[in-house]
Amino acid sequence: MADREKLNLTVNSDNATVDADAGATLLTVLRDELRILSPKRGCNQGVCGSCTVLIDGTPQRSCLTLAVTCEGKPVQTVDGFDADTKMALLRDQFQQNGAVQCGFCTSGMLISAWHLLQEDGALSREDINAGLSGNLCRCTGYQKIVDSVAAASKEASS
Ligand code: FES
Ligand code: FES
Structure with missing residues (x-):
């Protein structure tokens, strides 16, 4: 033992x-x-x-x-992250865009996305793809996840 x-x-x-x-x-x-x-x-x-x-x-x-x-x-x-504005934006966007299917990847994806959103200014899709490249999703094809992070980033930087 x-x-x-x-x-x-x-x-x-x-x-x-x-x-x-x-x-x-x-x-x-x-x-x-x-x-x-x-x-x-x-x-x-x-x-x-x-x-x-x-x-x-x-x-x-x-x-x-x-x-x-x-x-x-x-x-x-x-x-x-209950009181965190950027995490709230990400959660809303994931929900609105249907970026969660089985949900298995979602908590790790949100953590990586939140860290990306700490950068100043709106993120490009290339930034997002690179920043999330270590998080695999077997369900969504990634498009809706990237859309969600891009929208949250735009909102956070406006
Ligand atoms: S469970 Fe840790 S990287 Fe897959
Ligand atoms: S939603 Fe199923 S693994 Fe990403």
Whole structure:
């Protein structure tokens, strides 16, 4: 049986002390210990982006990140943006444009898109394609997602 260790994490502005397997990934701790289920376990090997969360303000694949390395750094999942205007714009646009089908990619996609929207000015479709290239979607063909991010970016910069 793996050794256990006590971790002190800050997730969505809440402090949490977790008893987890030594070597546990952040994704495992979020989902299996803290029961925060928005980051999805897709490939579990760094390919699909469905597990993307912000760590210290930067999108990272939580399936490749050791939870212990997140001590002292804020972790934010898509659940932690309730008062955020840009995330609200993105959510509205995803909904209006039908950019969510099965939803498996959506939380990771929104995290990456939100990070893109921190750039000044409206994003081009090329910027958006490049910025979302690490997030795979098996349902939508990407068009509606890119449309949504472009519209949110335009609104945010107007
Ligand atoms: S589950 Fe982490 S990249 Fe696919
Ligand atoms: S909506 Fe199904 S994977 Fe993107």
